Amino acid sequence: MSDATTDGGRESALLRLLWKAAKLLATVALTFLGLLVVTFLIGRVVPVDPVLAVIGDRAPKSVYDRVFVELGLDRPLYEQFWIYLHKVFTGDFGESFLTKRPIIDDIARVFPATLELATVAILIGTVLGIPMGVWAAVRQGRLADQVVRVLGLVGYSAPIFWLGLLGLLVFYARLNWVAGPGRIDIAYEYAITPKTGLLLLDSAMQGQWDAFRNVFAHIILPAALLGYFSMAYISRMTRSFMLNELAQEYVTTARVKGVPEWRIIWVHALRNAAVPLVTVVALSYANLLEGSVLTETVFAWPGLGQYITNSLQNADMNAVLGGTLLIGAIFVGLNLLSDLLYTLLDPRVRKQA
């Protein structure tokens, strides 16, 4: 009899999980639709004439009228939106006026650069930021706490382009510990066949260890800088979450039971603090994935931030909208991921599903 009940329990748990997944997917689809409406409307509202962008401002009126119809601009707005939707789902974001290539190809070229940089940066920021925040919380008000707080404050307030230039000056020009701007030296550029576009991954998979070392030497400085900024944020949030958790009654309970202090901190309190931390890390990561124009400019990093800024300056609306859509999708995706992690980490959320 008890077997039957556990089976029933498992079945309903599976059903609940499916139901939750369906609800999540519906939410994601709706959010994404909203995002599409917004990008579509931005495209119509900005004072950039898409026809002029194609034909230039010296073309005769007859050409203008023809292209106007070709672009579907004479149709009602909802019809234009429908066409836009259709195009987006077939991966057609139009052509860049600047590079004369499909937007999707441009993004496939620049996004991996940003993805690689952001991923290394968030790893650095998380791996350093969380233990530092925990440490600061445990030693609240003491030297370690002050050091972490000052480090965080500097990370918050120093302009990144200045730190970047300083870093290049010291670690590249003077000490020659790291490589200079760019993702890779020209000498190695053709040693790797691009597969994922993530040079660290590509070079490692192809066993090109010299190239790997070169790529690493290039990425480490900008990644460390961006990582420092997310570390500042993550450590500060970790500190405050941990202070909150360490003041909870269950911590006293654990002490009463004779649980050693390290376990109270790293297992009891951090496990609870991890729930809100997921959002913090996910948001930091999303911010990094937007691409940092300043860092990318200082380090000549051909990433998403530079691409979008460039396109914006040249009124290349298709490229801007494609990039905006991508960033929006990243935010939606990371939010979805942190929602899923929430349910994994917090049994109370799991129950509500």
Next chain:
Amino acid sequence: MRPLLTVEDLRITFPTRQGPSEVVRGVSFTLGRERLGIVGESGSGKSQTGRAILGLTPPPGRATAKVLDFDGIDLRTASAATWRRLRGARMSMVMQDPKFSLNPVMTIGKQLLEALKFGAGETRAEARARALAMLEAVQIRDPERVFRAYPHELSGGMGQRAMIAMMLVTEPDLLIADEPTSALDVTVQVEVLRILDRLVRERGMGLIFISHDLRLVSSFCDRVLVMYAGRVVEELKAADLGKAQHPYTRGLMNCLPKIEGGVRPLPTLERDAAWAR
């Protein structure tokens, strides 16, 4: 016979903007394998007294005493390692509200095993069997289910029973119960108290029962300390509660409603500044 616990001139101070504030001001008592009640209103220092015995005065508070002796061990100079050996294994505390005093992301079973793991050395299977037996001893009907459950999946009464199980599973010599039933429904209170009473009796452990409920304490304990503003103002045998001398205790007794009723207006406590001196 040497007492289990001797407390002499316990003082607890917290620094404040206006200088140090003494919340416990020279509390002394001894405890054998008996049941001692500490009553007092909130802020009277009764909870802090309980925590200080376990060395858990929350920072930046500081506890000092002339004597703080547990079974021959001087608690004032106990090292972190000594505390870890004592806490859980030999002295433990049932806390007020299971909603906050149990770790929300850890199963009851894991939290129970943790008490055993760091208390006494035994194999996993043995520990598990002991934990389950303990859950049964606090009259949980389906110990396997509760073992696997998370705290939010239990009712308040169930949670508090799990808490009691967690604190008694190591068979400590001294148990401090800090308002163990205040957060529970009245109907559940009696049941939980009965379980606690039986286990404490069976195991012959010393109990300090902290409560603001004078009547509850007197029916449950052998001896009662009445605290007011950080001091023990009166010590009584529970049976002699009627003979209380101190005006504060008498005032509290007068405020208890009687079934015969008819006392109107209900008497209030006329405080005398001299009590706090």
